Amino acid sequence: MTLFSSSLTQESSTEHLFRTLLLKWIPASTRALELGSARFAAPLAEADVCVTVTADADAPDEESGRSPGLERIPLHFPLGKADRERYGEALEExxxxxxxxxxLKEAxxxxxxxELVREIDMVLKPSGVALILLDAASLPQCLSPEFVIALFERxxxxxAERKSVQSPVxxxxAGLVFVRDATRVRARKSLQGLLEEDRKTTTYKLALIKALAEINLSNSARVRYLSPTDMDRYLLRSKIPDAPHQAAIPMGLIIERVAALYWQIYRRHALNESAPLPAQIGGGRRxxxxxxxxxxxxxYQGDWLAFRNDFYLGRLAAGSARSLAFISLARAINKALQRGPIFYAGNSLGNDSSAIAGKDGNRLFRLAKGAGFRSLEEAIAPALLDRAAGTFYLPSELWRELNVSAPWLTEAITIRWARLSSDFSRGAMSPGAVVDLMTPPEDMRDTNWSRGLFLERIRTGNLHSVWSGVELFPKTLAVDHMIPWSRTHTNDLWNLMPAETKENGQKSDGVPSAHCLDRAADRIIRTWKLYEGSSMGxxxxxQAExxxxxxxxxxxxxxxPMMDALLRSADETALQYACRRWEPPLRENL
Incomplete structure (x- = not known):
């Protein structure tokens, strides 16, 4: 493959880095797709982002005996909706x-x-190579190499290789080389060590890891990989110069998830003191x-969904009994996690490179304190809790591993938790009985409010299935979870759509394909606007935020932006669970 002009006698350190990786990883006669400005390769086009198919200009075509030269495709990556429909199949083939x-362009x-990585994945062979240059001259300031690595690993x-070079300024x-390895399942020593080696005197550690796994599955957009500038600040604050790269999670989100987990266990007992309650701490402690x-x-009479709605709507008024109870709960959860697993997690991992070596052992997690819970004088909402509780940090490589392992890890932790709780209870409750307590009840996937809104729309006008566009009637209406409930337990309004009963059954636990969501985009947006204009706007x-x-x-x-986020969420869910992508059957009248 001819990629460079031999007339160049001088080159920058960045050019040299890129050329070295190209010569090492992409041999001549390779059939390659080249994206970008071609500043460090042959001048293939003038556009900032262009696409060309390149081949070795000196190698004869196998059939005609002629040199294939350069074949140019007038596209811009990532592809727009129209180009995905027009060229997607040809590029994949x-x-x-x-x-x-x-x-990359600065913007x-x-x-x-x-979208670009998804399309790179689409056009590559199973054993293909992707070579990426993150050039400091044009790299967006908010984008770190760790984010790019995490995205490709998803x-x-x-x-396969990472090289960096620093300019005079x-x-x-950074030059990154990725190889396709779709069957790779990494079982990191850190996660395994947390589950197997660390002391098990409470269920707090299991609750924290399960909360992190659930956040990875359904709230990953709220997790950020530190930019180079933020990482420098982290190192300065923590005074640990050799700390691994970090990912940051709002501590308020973790508190919310942990509260939901224990809510399920204590729900029956709180409403009826005679109901059995499995111990959560050894030695009879509470x-x-x-x-x-x-x-x-x-x-809340045990209704978690009602509490969560009040929390997200800002209905927990300052000074009210519900507000005071939640502040007290959030403060106590924060304290228990900080003094327990956040401080001690990882101390048994030896020289694990993802842990932080120090006098307290190899700690995996750190917490940057927020404004404090005394600052919660207003009505409580997620953003206010995040501000009060601070920021939770963990090694980004550990978070990237959760990108792969979160689906099975949530189930594995539930079983381990049930066994540990049964042991703490000295066999008074079997592990199976504890699992039953921990299973989200059916009322957490309640769709009655959405159904009522859709029925009213049918009564006053008309409503169509988001998937096929067919008109719906009361007897044919189904409320469908776009991202299946069985995968992420996301019952938020943005995820609930009107569909035909038969279509809903066909879709089942399938995740809509990108093409399916593209075709349904207008109807999905109309439904979102219906929600926005309702009393639940x-x-x-x-919830969307x-x-x-x-x-x-x-x-x-x-x-x-919401459709872009939905496409990303659907991709992430399908990739994590390795589940089928659903396409509705075409109808003759459409």
Whole structure:
């Protein structure tokens, strides 16, 4: 493959880095797809982001005996909706040996990068190579190499080589080489050590790991990989110069998840003291936050969904009994986790490179304190809890492993938790009985409010299935979870769509394909706007911000960012669970 001009006599350190990796990983005559500005390769096009198919200009075509030269495709990656429909199949059939990306535009967003990696995955052969240059001169300031690595690993790539070079002005460029390895399942020593080696005197550690795994599955947009600047600040604050790269999670989100886990265990007992309650700590000790947890459960009659809606709508008014109970619970959970697994987790891992070596052992987790719970004088909402509770840090390589292992890890932890709780209870409850307590009840996937909204729409006008566009009637209406409930337990309004009963049965636990979501985009957005204009509009936006977007939803022109986030969420779910992508059957009248 001819990629460079031999007339260049001088080259920058970045050019040299890129050329070295190309010569090593992409041999001549390789059929490759080249993306980018071609600043460090042959001048293939003038556009900032272009696509060309390159082949060795000196090698004869096997059939005609002629040199194939350069074949150019007038596309811009990532592909738009129209280009996906027009060229997607042809690109997939091309099955390239390699993809070369030699630079990103400064305005390149993380959502667009996600689309680009998905399309790189689409066009590569099973054993293909992707070579990526993150050039400091054009790299977005918010984008770290760790984020790019994590994104490729989500799509089944393995990082084969990473090289960096620093320019005279102290800017660092990185060259990354990925190889396709879709069957690779990494069982990291850190996660295994946490489950197997660390002391088991309470269920707090299992609750923390399970909460992290669930956040990975359904709230990953709220987790960020530290940028180089943020990482420098982290190292300065922590005074640990050799700390591994970190990922950051709002501690308030972890507190919410942990509260939900224990809510299920204590729900029956809080409402009926005679109901059995499995012990959560050895030696007969009680849960540190048992009293505020039971008080909040009673105030809501055990209805977690009602509490969560109040929390996201800001209905926990300052000074109210419900607000005070939740503040007390959040403070106690934060204290129990900080003094327990956040401080001690990883101390048994020896010289694990992902842990932080220090006088306290090899600690995996750290907590940067927030404004404190005394600052919660307003009505409580997720953003206010995040501000009060601070930020939880863990090695980014550990979070990337959760990208692979979270689906099975959540189930494995549930079983381990049940066994440990049964042991603490001295066999008074069997592990199976504890699992039954921990299983989310059916009322947590309640869709009655959405159904009522859809029925009213049918009564006053008309409503169509998001998947096929056929008109719906009361007897044919089904409320469908776009991202299946069985995968992420996401019952938020943005995920509930009107569908035909038969279609809903056909879809079952399948995840809609990108093409399916593209075709349904207009109908999905109409449903979102129906929610926004309803009495639950505030809840719709709050849920979308937390579980889909991971950031504030714009007051207007939010439709495209939300669709981009939905496409990303569907891809992540399908990849993590290795589940089928669903395509609705075509109808003759459409």
């Amino acid at each position: 091309a099955s390239f040996d390699a993809v070369v990306l030699d630079g 390149f967003t993380t959502d667009k990068l996600h 799509f089944g790539f393995a990082l 102290k800017q660092t460029s 849960l540190e936050f048992e009293e505020p947890l039971k008080a909040l459960i009673r105030l 505030t809840l719709f936006r709050a 937390s579980t889909l977007m991971g950031r504030a939803l714009p007051q207007k022109d939010w439709e495209t």
